[in-house]
Structure formats: structure tokens, C-alpha cells
Amino acid sequence: MQKGKLFLIPTPLGEDPAQPIPDYVAKVAHQLTHFVAERAKTARKALKDMGYPHPLRETEMIELNERTPEGELEGFLQRLHNGHSVGVLSEAGCPGVADPGARAVAWAHRNGIQVVPLVGPSSILLALMASGMNGQSFCFHGYLPQGKGELANQLRKLELQSSQQHQTQLFIETPYRNQALLEVAFQSLNPNTLFCIAADITLPTEYIVTQSVGAWKKNPPPDLHKRPAIFLLFSQ
């Protein structure tokens, strides 16, 4: 029997279902009945927004997060051996990047299952494109430490890494802590270091600005409280 494929299905970055997901992504999703999702509720909404043509209660869906036991995930993915293809959806954006979806993909590779990544919005990549910083060499670090002193140390470490390796450094913060992160960043980084704030990417309120830390202190950003954002720095 032919094995199924594992399709990685991007979803919009915000609430607006009219967002830029290519047509072929919906076409692939429409043909699937088995899904791995970070949260079932959000995934069902995303499928509905894509015009999913079957009753959603008839789909088989497993939630994959840090607490999902490996055995449960493996049991579900066995369906791939039986010829069923499976779609992986993250909460927002591209599955497998900064979400638990990579666990399903790793299992697929260990079991000789073909993995097919589909094109969609990634805040990391869009922010990098729009930052004007070096895209030939860059490093994404996820979340930085939360404590003020530790955060300042880590930011200065990234600044040093950037200047030594001519490398753009990217990181995120939970949206309700954006303002706290910016305060520490502007205090602890060199005034000449370039700093990009990219918030609400692909949404009508999109805000992407790069300037030096010194310039940010003079022209502070708008209130970013609770707005999804990604931050980049580059030191020459």
C-alpha cells in the first residue's frame, strides 16, 4: 500500500481569514481528513476559513503540544503507514517553526514518510525580509530570558555575536511583555546598534521599522502591548 504524506499547512498570522495563504494550500487541506494541530479549536476555525468542504466533526484530529505523550502521537501517525495523508497545523503561521509540529515531522523522517512543506506566512521570515538587515547570515533565538539583568546580558551577548559574525539576531517575546523587553533593550544596547521592531505582520496594523537604538530613544515606538511582535538587531 502506498504510504500517506505529511503536509505542513500554514495558517494566517492573525484573526483576519482573508490573509495571504496561497490557493494551493486550501486545495491540499480540502483533500485531507486527518490532522495534527497545536490546538483543535483554532485548527477547525482555520480549516473552516479555508472553505473545508467536509463536516469538521468527521475529521480525525490530535492535539500536539509539549504535554502530548510520544506514544499517543505515534499511534495517531500510524495512519500514514495505512495510506492516509495527515496535515499539520500550528496556532499561527508555518508549522514546525517555533511550535511543537517538528515532533510529527521528525517521526515522519524516522518512518520513511514523505514530508511536504507548503508556502505561507512566517513572521520570522517576513520580519527578516523587511528589516533591511543581513539575510545572508542570521540566527533566530526564540524567547530570551525574562529577568531584567539576565535579559540585558543576553541582549549584549547577541549584539557581540552580531558584530563578530556580521549576523542578524532575531528573537520574540510574549506580547504582553513587549514593552518591558524594549525598555531593557534600549537601556542596554549600544546606541549605534540597529534595532528592528516588526509587529502585527501581514495585518492591517502592520508596523515594521528599523533604526538605531539611539534613534529609538529619541523617537520611541507606538504602544506594542499585546501586539504580536518580533525583534531583530544588527551591530556593525
Next chain:
Amino acid sequence: MQKGKLFLIPTPLGEDPAQPIPDYVAKVAHQLTHFVAERAKTARKALKDMGYPHPLRETEMIELNERTPEGELEGFLQRLHNGHSVGVLSEAGCPGVADPGARAVAWAHRNGIQVVPLVGPSSILLALMASGMNGQSFCFHGYLPQGKGELANQLRKLELQSSQQHQTQLFIETPYRNQALLEVAFQSLNPNTLFCIAADITLPTEYIVTQSVGAWKKNPPPDLHKRPAIFLLFSQ
């Protein structure tokens, strides 16, 4: 007068014009008459494939590569101050990442011009999604050194960085040197290190497989000569 915007317009990763570019990208491109392109010929073909509705000879286009003088680029981008929007196109994939487009973006930020990144295929991001490796922390290095000894040293350095920082390492090679890179990689890396080969991404011949270096030695990859590819490693 309202200033123009700098739109970052993704193009397909291969020859097939039917590739996954979202509809809204073409809609934006259709409204523009000024473009910055890595190569004018490829850019005109990309616009034609997007159904660009105006005569292409009436567009204004500047080629941006490593040799383009800064003054020439700045002169062209002055049109943004006069209310004209400008599109940036790379040879393949997303402008501003591993191409000279970032220079146009950096100028825009220095001049208070809004930069709008549009969604499209990125071999770096698609490879990361499909690798099953850590997407919470990853580093893209562009091209590695070419000499055998230097390349082996650099690969072992990335392997160490991966295990110390739990970080996925990504890099590329010019397609006609893929086989030489793989030979050195399989000789010099630890047999337990995971290694992903992602070639012809989004094309009908797409090939994406992750296995340990030891497993690659037993099951070698197909001939990748002249096929665009990206490589990833992860060491636990």
C-alpha cells in the same frame, strides 16, 4: 505628497510559473511600474508569469547586485519620495534574504519609507519546516568555505554549536558543488548527527529527507548535481 511604499515581492523557486505565489502578490505587482531587481531579465519573466497587465518596456527597472553603486540605487529610490511605490524582486524566492535586496530595504528605513514584505516561497524556511529539526532556535550561515579542510572544520564547528546551543544549523552550496559538500560532510560529521537534505523545494522533483550521518553513509542520497539544495544539521 504621500510617500510610496517599498513592496518585497517573492518569486517562484524554479522554472514552473504555476508555483505557489499567493494571489495578492500578483495584485500588488500589477499596480506597480517601478522595480528593483537582482536581474532585469528574470524579473520581467516573473512579472509576465504573474499576468502583469502593462507593457513591460514601460516599467522603470534598476538592477541591484553587489556591483551596483550606492548612488545609483539611491537615485532610483528617490521616486519613493515622489509618491511612486517600488517593488523589489530577487532571482528566486523572497527578496532581502540571501540576496542584495536588503540594501534597498535599509535605504527605505533610513528615509522613513514604509516597507511591506509579501508572503511567498523561501527555501530556507520551507527546509526548516520540513526537516523536523529544532525550529525554536536556528541559524542560517549562507555559503560555507570551499576548501576541503576548511569546510570540514566549519562543519564540525557548526556541529558543536548545534549540540551546545540545541540549535539547528542551515547552509547552502552552489548547486554544482553539492556532491563535493556532501562527501566532506559525511566524512567529517559524527555518525549520530542528524543531517537533512532539501532539494528542488516546491518543484515536482522535491526531495527532503532527514537521517543521521551514519544512515546517509548506508543509504546515500540521489545525485544532487546542479539541483538547488539547502542543508541542515542538528546534533543532540
